[in-house]
Every structure is written in C-alpha cells, then in structure tokens.
Amino acid sequence: MRTTRSWLLLVLALVVCCAESPSAAIAHPHVWVTAKAEVVYAQGKIVAIDHHWTFDEFYTAMAIEGLDKNGDGVYSREELAGLAEVNMQGLKEFDYFSYATRGTEKIAFGAPTGAWLEHKDGVLTLHYRLPLEKPVAGDATGFSLAVYDPSFFIAFEMAKDNPVTLAGAPAGCKITFGDPEAPAKSDQPDGSVFATPSAKAAVVTCGKT
Numbered sequence: 001m002r003t004t005r006s007w008l009l010l011v012l013a014l015v016v017c018c019a020e021s022p023s024a025a026i027a028h029p030h031v032w033v034t035a036k037a038e039v040v041y042a043q044g045k046i047v048a049i050d051h052h053w054t055f056d057e058f059y060t061a062m063a064i065e066g067l068d069k070n071g072d073g074v075y076s077r078e079e080l081a082g083l084a085e086v087n088m089q090g091l092k093e094f095d096y097f098s099y100a101t102r103g104t105e106k107i108a109f110g111a112p113t114g115a116w117l118e119h120k121d122g123v124l125t126l127h128y129r130l131p132l133e134k135p136v137a138g139d140a141t142g143f144s145l146a147v148y149d150p151s152f153f154i155a156f157e158m159a160k161d162n163p164v165t166l167a168g169a170p171a172g173c174k175i176t177f178g179d180p181e182a183p184a185k186s187d188q189p190d191g192s193v194f195a196t197p198s199a200k201a202a203v204v205t206c207g208k209t
Contacts, residue, residue, distance in 0.1 A: 031154045032056040035147050039204060041168035045135035046143060046204075049098065049109075050167070053156075054125040063124060075119035084117040087126060096130055097156065099146045099201075107143075108133040138170050139206045144178075146201040164202035173206040 038050040055063070067079050091097070091112075100107035115128035136143055145164065148156045158164070164175050177200045 031059050033154055033156050034159050035156050035163070036159045037145060037147060037164045037202070039143075039145065039164065039166050039169070039202075040129070041138050041166070041170070042135075044138040044170070046132060046138060047135045048129050048131040049100070049145060050127075050129050051096075051098070051147070052125060052127050054123055054159075057122055060119070060122065060124045064119060077116055077118070080117035080119065080124075084115050084126065087117075088112060088115045088128065094149070097147055097149050097154070098130055099148075100132070101144045102136060103142050107136065139173075141205050143204040144201045145204075158200055158202075166204065169204075170206055173204055176203050176205065177201065178203055 032055070034054045036052040038052075039046060040048040040050055042048075063083060064075050064080070067083065068075055069079055096109065096112065098109060100109070110131045110133045112128045112130050115126065118125045118127065147158070166173055166175065
C-alpha cells in the first residue's frame with residue numbers, strides 16, 4: 001500500500017526536497033485544503049455528502065502547469081478533467097479522508113460520483129458527491145461527519161462560513177461541531193498518528209435532544 005506521502009507525490013504533483021527526511025515530511029502538512037460539505041437527504045434519508053475542497057495556491061500552481069491546452073489563460077472543466085480523475089483514483093485508497101458515524105456505528109461510503117475541478121481566483125476546487133453505502137434515517141440523531149488526514153500531511157480546515165450545510169433535511173435538524181474520534185491505527189512507518197488541530201466533526205441532530 002502506498003503511503004499518504006507517496007500518493008500525494010503522484011496525485012498532487014508536489015516536489016518534496018530530496019534532503020527532507022520521510023519523518024519530517026509526515027510530521028507537518030504539505031497541502032492545505034479549505035473544505036465545505038453538504039449532507040444530502042432524499043426520501044427522508046441521508047444519502048450522500050457533497051464535498052467542495054479548495055486547495056492552496058502553491059498546490060494549484062503545481063497542479064495546473066501545462067494543462068491550459070489552448071493557451072487562452074483559462075483552465076476549463078474539460079482541461080482539468082484528467083487531473084480530477086487522477087485525484088479521485090488516489091483518494092479512494094484513503095477513504096476520501098471522510099469519516100462518518102452514528103453513535104458507535106461507522107458509516108461506510110460508496111463510490112464517488114460527479115467529480116470535477118474548478119479553477120477560480122487562482123485556486124483549484126474539487127467538487128464531488130460521496131454517497132453513503134446504505135442510507136441513514138433522516139431524523140437520525142448523532143450522525144457525525146469529519147474530514148481530515150490522520151497523518152497530517154494534508155491540513156484540512158473547514159470553511160469559516162457555512163462549513164457544513166443540510167440539503168433536504170427534516171424540520172428541526174441542526175448542526176453542531178465537536179472533536180472527531182482519533183483513528184484506530186496509522187499507516188505510517190512508525191505507527192504514529194498525528195491529530196489535525198483544526199479538524200472538527202459536524203454532528204447532525206434532529207428533533208428533541
């Protein structure tokens with residue numbers, strides 16, 4: 001299995017200095033992502049999460065190099081399609097850095113759909129839908145969603161304005177934020193786990209609490 005570091009070298013086209021040790025590369029972030037998410041309801045059930053991840057300017061500059069095929073200075077959705085596909089292929093190995101639970105029950109995700117990249121104001125944003133493997137009752141209390149990289153190679157930070165929203169939720173549902181549970185294990189060579197300081201879990205509660 002590839003480590004998070006090796007996947008990012010492939011997918012995110014980052015150049016890590018050869019003199020930098022692997023442990024140092026793992027210990028602090030090399031990519032910054034501002035994340036938004038939408039919890040999607042259909043027929044009274046939670047069915048998917050719509051992700052919107054905006055990458056930092058450094059990654060964006062590296063990733064889009066050579067992709068303006070017609071030289072018009074605009075990076076179209078079509079020109080970015082190949083990069084979006086490669087990103088999604090790499091994200092699969094890491095469960096899309098998405099962790100959902102209801103109480104002590106872990107919620108599994110299915111295959112993502114509708115992935116595309118947008119280049120705007122000098123940065124890239126990845127949009128995609130991550131469906132739940134099995135829908136969760138719409139009035140579920142304690143449905144929790146967190147987006148983070150346990151290795152802290154990617155620093156996920158939830159957007160300041162409306163970081164998580166509800167689409168089609170029953171009346172009375174709301175979102176609160178708390179600390180996500182630490183992952184049970186790490187795929188790092190030394191077995192270590194790095195907690196992301198900015199990671200927060202969005203908890204959906206409906207009705208009386």
